[in-house]
Amino acid sequence: MASPRATAGKIATRGQRNMKRRLWHFHGGLRLPGHKAESMQEPVHTASIPPQLIVPLQQHIGEPAEPEVEVGQRVLKGQRLAYATEYVSVPVHAPTSGTIRAIEDHPIPHPSGLLAPCIVIDSDGEDEWVELTPPPDYAGLEPSALRNVIREAGIVGMGGAGFPAFIKLNAGPGNIIDTLILNGAECEPYITCDALLMQEQPRRIIDGLLIMRHAVQARHCVIALEKNQPRAYESLREALSDEEKTFIELVQVPTIYPTGGEKQLIKVLTGKEVPSHGLPLDIHMVCHNVGTAAAVADAIHHGKPLISRYVTVTGEAIGQPSNLDVLVGTPFSALLEQCGWRDDRDHELIMGGPLMGFNVATPDVPVIKTTNCILSWPRAAEQHIPMPCIRCGECARVCPAQLLPQQLYWYARAKNFDRVQDFNLFDCIECGCCAYVCPSHIPLVQYYRFAKTEIWAQEREKRKADLARERHEFRLERLESKKREDEERKQRKKEMLKKNQGDKNDSDDNKKATIEAAKARSRARRAEPAAADDSAAEASASNSDKEES
Known part of the structure; x- marks a missing residue:
């Protein structure tokens, strides 16, 4: 005989399945060609380890980390290279084992095109991990202790902005979080890294969501993704247990750019608007990217810091558009070569999508924690004055x-x-x-x-x-x-x-x-x-x- 709790869970699940969530519309927006099928023909491949990795000390909003290693020192994969000096900051870790070659200024992916301090590692090819010490059962940790573990893992928002994740998971004294939203609405054309993550690693995302829920003590959870990703939707739906379906809602939203914007997605899902100059916390909500949730799961369940991510490599000059699992610090050139890049003067490189991305001056810049896409974009035939x-x-x-x-x-x-x-x-x-x-x-x-x-x-x-x-x-x-x-x-x-x-x-x-x-x-x-x-x-x-x- 089924337990009352299981029966209640099934009843709630059936009710939830039968009830269609009402969706709202935000003002404006555009319907754009997706160009997503090109990079979704194959599953995610693991990118090869390059001979040299360039790890910037600042890969997020806030203050850069302070190096704690020296030139000539051998480091292990996952070892902390630099520590956070300010509140709005997170540590940086070694993406693989090797020797510190230099700590110097180097070109990084940034709209300014300027140099920034980086730690250069000569990889030894062994990819030897540091000893990992995952924390005890997260359910027994206080939310503040859980946030500290997430901070020490160097996790930032992986949807593009790069805000330290532990700060967004701090509701503050007296604040009650009603809804925790996972944003899988990858609305900008060409980018498919989140779609492949949801499609291939749904359980990692859900596990991360449960950890985040404990950190903010949220009453209700929503995973939102666009209607043009049915396979990702089915993967997530099948990965959810019956009990989880009682408090985790899976919602498909219209494919309108920029639905993936935090404020726009909240408006679509709830009809509520984040106040001007305000935050989702002001209306008792927290919104995180699905990639961030997967990184949180790795940190809590396995003790792994954020040292890799999924990256879409696509565009007209790319022979095999793909999604790759890439180590942070890998030069763009290594990924482009792996995907059959045709280097010519008719195309330029963009980090991000065609609307919100920015040009990179050289393919020697490294992948950072917020690199979701490397796009080969045709130069304008004529410069529009x-x-x-x-x-x-x-x-x-x-x-x-x-x-x-x-x-x-x-x-x-x-x-x-x-x-x-x-x-x-x-x-x-x-x-x-x-x-x-x-x-x-x-x-x-x-x-x-x-x-x-x-x-x-x-x-x-x-x-x-x-x-x-x-x-x-x-x-x-x-x-x-x-x-x-x-x-x-x-x-x-x-x-x-x-x-x-x-x-x-x-x-x-x-x-x-x-x-x-x-x-x-x-x-x-x-x-x-x-x-x-x-x-x-x-x-x-x-x-x-x-x-x-």
Whole structure:
């Protein structure tokens, strides 16, 4: 006979299957050609270990890690190479065993194209693991302890932004998380790494979701993916147990770009909107990528840090578009060669998708924790020269954040950074919908990124100036306090000297009085015999007179 709990689980599951979740729509968006089938013809392959790996010290939003290894030192796979120095930071680990060749600046995948500090490892081909120590049963750990394990594993958001995962799993005191969402809505064209992960490793994702649920104490969980991935949906559905289906909901969402945006996905699933300048926590929700969940499962169940990820390598100049399981630090060139890249001047390399990705200057840059796609993209046959804005309003029509891109453009172009923030610049997710539909070919997103960068730079300078002013004011206050203390000390010394002088005068007067009293007593004592002699003489004289008479 089935237990009451199992029966209830089956009833809840049947009810859930029969009940279709209502979905909402966000404003704007685009329906774009997917170009996903090209890279999904084969299962995920493990990329070969390159002779040299380049591991940047900063692969996430926040502060870079600090190296704790030296040149010439041999390291093992999974060994920590650098530790987090600030709260918004995570450690970096060795992707394979080998010897530290250098700690130096190296080109990294970044829109700026600048160099950044990296640890260069000559791999020894042995791929020897450091001793792994997975934590005890996570259900017995406090959420804070669980978050610390996730942080030490170097896990960041793998959907593109790269925010440290342990911070997003910290709801804060008094906050109740109603819904934990796993984002598998891979809405940008060409990218299929998350789809293959859901299709081939559904249990890893679910295990990671359960761990995350314990960390935030969520009441309900949702795994969301787009309707154009039926095989991934079936894999996840089959991997869920009957009991898990009572609190984990699997939802297919429309294939509209950018449904995969955090705020847009929350709107589609719940009808709720994250407040301007706010976070999903403000409406009692947390959203993570499916890749992040898989990394969490590896860290908690096996003690493995985040040192590899799935990467889509695709595009017109790629002979065999594929998805590869890649070690962090692998140069793009090694993956491109493995996938039959045709290097020519007619194509450029993009990290990410065609709308939100950015050009990389050289194929020698390394894969980092947020590298989801390497795209070979055809160069424009002719360079589109931006024309004046014709105020057609198409940009506002497709903006998923319901902003006014035209106004943002005008103020960003004029460098009026105070005014541009009045139009909620920082609510822009840089999805590129506005630039995609602009008939004047204005690179709108570039203007928004420029404005954000300048505002952040001004804020940093303001913080530095405020800190310098605070230090100056503190120094003046300290000098003034010292001056007051010196004056008070001098005043106390004067009063003490004055008091001592008064005490001395009183002492001198007392001494004089004592001396005078002593002298008086001495005179009195000397005067007593003379008076006695005079009295005797008077008495003798008196007796003589009496005899004569």
